[in-house]
Amino acid sequence: MEPAVKTRGLTKVFADFWCRPRVRAVSGLDLDIVRGEVFGLLGPNGSGKSTTIKLLLGLLHPSAGSVEVLSRRPDDVATKKLIGYLPEESYLYRYLTARETLDFYGRLFDIGARQRAERTEQLLEMVGLAQAADRPVGEFSKGMARRIGLAQALINDPALLVLDEPTSGLDPIGCRQIKDLIVALAKRGKTILLCSHLLADVEDVCDRIAILYNGRLRAQGRVKDLLRESARVRITLPSEAAGPEEKLEEEMRRRFGPEVEVGHPVIELESFFLDVVQKAREGHEPDSGVGHEAGVPEYLRETAAGPYVPRGGGGEC
Amino acid sequence: MLRFRQFTALAALAAGESLRQPIFLLLSLTCVAWMAALPVVLMHKFGEDGKLVREGALALHFVFGILVTGHAASWSLAREMRGGTAAAVLTKPVGRDMFYLAKYAGIVSVAVAFSVCAALATLLSERVSERFVADPVLGGYVTDWNTARMVFSGIIVSLVVAGVLNYRWRFPFQSSGFGLLAGMLLLTFIVRGQFDIHGRLSPMLWAYDWRIVPASLLITLALAVFAAIALALSTRFPAAPTVAACCGVLLVGLVSDYVFGTAASRSFAAATLHRVLPNWQNFWMADALADGGVIPGWYLLEAATYAGVYSAAVLALGLTFFRRSDVG
Numbered sequence: 013m014e015p016a017v018k019t020r021g022l023t024k025v026f027a028d029f030w031c032r033p034r035v036r037a038v039s040g041l042d043l044d045i046v047r048g049e050v051f052g053l054l055g056p057n058g059s060g061k062s063t064t065i066k067l068l069l070g071l072l073h074p075s076a077g078s079v080e081v082l083s084r085r086p087d088d089v090a091t092k093k094l095i096g097y098l099p100e101e102s103y104l105y106r107y108l109t110a111r112e113t114l115d116f117y118g119r120l121f122d123i124g125a126r127q128r129a130e131r132t133e134q135l136l137e138m139v140g141l142a143q144a145a146d147r148p149v150g151e152f153s154k155g156m157a158r159r160i161g162l163a164q165a166l167i168n169d170p171a172l173l174v175l176d177e178p179t180s181g182l183d184p185i186g187c188r189q190i191k192d193l194i195v196a197l198a199k200r201g202k203t204i205l206l207c208s209h210l211l212a213d214v215e216d217v218c219d220r221i222a223i224l225y226n227g228r229l230r231a232q233g234r235v236k237d238l239l240r241e242s243a244r245v246r247i248t249l250p251s252e253a254a255g256p257e258e259k260l261e262e263e264m265r266r267r268f269g270p271e272v273e274v275g276h277p278v279i280e281l282e283s284f285f286l287d288v289v290q291k292a293r294e295g296h297e298p299d300s301g302v303g304h305e306a307g308v309p310e311y312l313r314e315t316a317a318g319p320y321v322p323r324g325g326g327g328e329c
Numbered sequence: 330m331l332r333f334r335q336f337t338a339l340a341a342l343a344a345g346e347s348l349r350q351p352i353f354l355l356l357s358l359t360c361v362a363w364m365a366a367l368p369v370v371l372m373h374k375f376g377e378d379g380k381l382v383r384e385g386a387l388a389l390h391f392v393f394g395i396l397v398t399g400h401a402a403s404w405s406l407a408r409e410m411r412g413g414t415a416a417a418v419l420t421k422p423v424g425r426d427m428f429y430l431a432k433y434a435g436i437v438s439v440a441v442a443f444s445v446c447a448a449l450a451t452l453l454s455e456r457v458s459e460r461f462v463a464d465p466v467l468g469g470y471v472t473d474w475n476t477a478r479m480v481f482s483g484i485i486v487s488l489v490v491a492g493v494l495n496y497r498w499r500f501p502f503q504s505s506g507f508g509l510l511a512g513m514l515l516l517t518f519i520v521r522g523q524f525d526i527h528g529r530l531s532p533m534l535w536a537y538d539w540r541i542v543p544a545s546l547l548i549t550l551a552l553a554v555f556a557a558i559a560l561a562l563s564t565r566f567p568a569a570p571t572v573a574a575c576c577g578v579l580l581v582g583l584v585s586d587y588v589f590g591t592a593a594s595r596s597f598a599a600a601t602l603h604r605v606l607p608n609w610q611n612f613w614m615a616d617a618l619a620d621g622g623v624i625p626g627w628y629l630l631e632a633a634t635y636a637g638v639y640s641a642a643v644l645a646l647g648l649t650f651f652r653r654s655d656v657g
Contacts, residue, residue: 071657089422097420103413107349119338120421
């Protein structure tokens, strides 16, 4: 399949004012991101993730190597029409309101005034900022700014969505919403490049990942393949069928050796938190912060195969 | 069509962001209030009031215009390049050339908006200034206090209304304050244009010193050149060094005729510097208005050509830097 992103020997060396080499941020990176996949770029702080993304977006000029995004040069204006980008920090014009911000970014694309207004309202609903639509974004908290940053990245219904630390500064509900959105967009065949150092986020949604360290590619492959422990097996039984834990453990150890562990499965904290909030909302508790988010907007849900159906239980996220 | 829409959106954003900066309203208000106060503080100069007020007001227009434009140009691009908003915009289908030129257009439109205010204030201020009138009934030294009162009231009303708009409907105080200030100055200009300096109704009299208009226009051209220089510098330097470099360019450009012009015939280096550095004296024609002098149309055209060519050259240089620079 034709790659959405292809880099060969991509290198970026930052220079000082006198053009002397200062930092080698990315070194000889070969990367292939297939169209329609959710690709995770992992690495600790300073590993070159954000620099790689900026090179892919044409914001930085490579010191060596080549970059192709959607089969074109990254700084080609035609390429940018198909890209949505959520930066690591929410870079917003602080004197514009949330609505003005979305309208401004919409104007930069070939979107008619009516459609722009519709999308603006839908996105404000989606990110839960409809009530704060006329407030200057300079007054927003970090989480709210992040939400408006996400909304601007989706205004053009992009074919390639680049998310740099998308869940940074968001509450667990916002994190879950981002993951739902990624899944929804992936179902529509969109390519998503997700850059994060939060491993749980990446593990939940990515098809393939690459791990960078010190500007170099250290590992790359399918998440399931990379995380599978071939040497161990897990069995899940209903409590009634298993009987008392101690007895079952004793039986299993006698048969398979001392490494056997028996216990109750634990749900993820995120699922537990979401469950608590959901119950509070059902009790109509007043909410002084971000309003209730609407679902993914209609124009981001439409697929050739039919409408998008949100995922079920919180434990799957 | 899309490119035009993108360009106008970016230019409007650059202008809007500058207009909403508190310092813009502060500088504009100070400039207008100072101009309005000139006839008061320069009272009784034996017929020289008009000249002193005119030259003082034009000087304020130039100095405050440089501050407004320099701040808008240097902070706008430098801050956006280092703060990340430029990166966010450049990931949209916007070329660097368009981004850069739209920024310039936005900053120049701010300079024009400021200049309109300053020119109106200069015209009104000159009208207020004391002058000798040879009239058998109302003759002697006359000051148009009605116009002065209306100008000062306009400043206060614009601030109060902007405050109310902000409190009641959350209108941005800075930009609505500036818009109201401009509106009040225009209203005063139109209303007082229907009266003579004694306060008698004389419809369509327009008793203003219209020679001020071309002088203000020249200063606006200087601001456009200055904006191009500040913008070009901000592609390479952060905001503070850009402002410092702009100050240097301003000072050297002001003394260009004296330092390099006089030595141009003897020294190739002086001649080159005289041609390459911006010559702000080309845009300062307040002296020409003394003793009833006027600025001829051909001079305006020549100055506009000089400003256009110089700005284009500086913008091209800045664009070259901006294309090669890393953003974000």
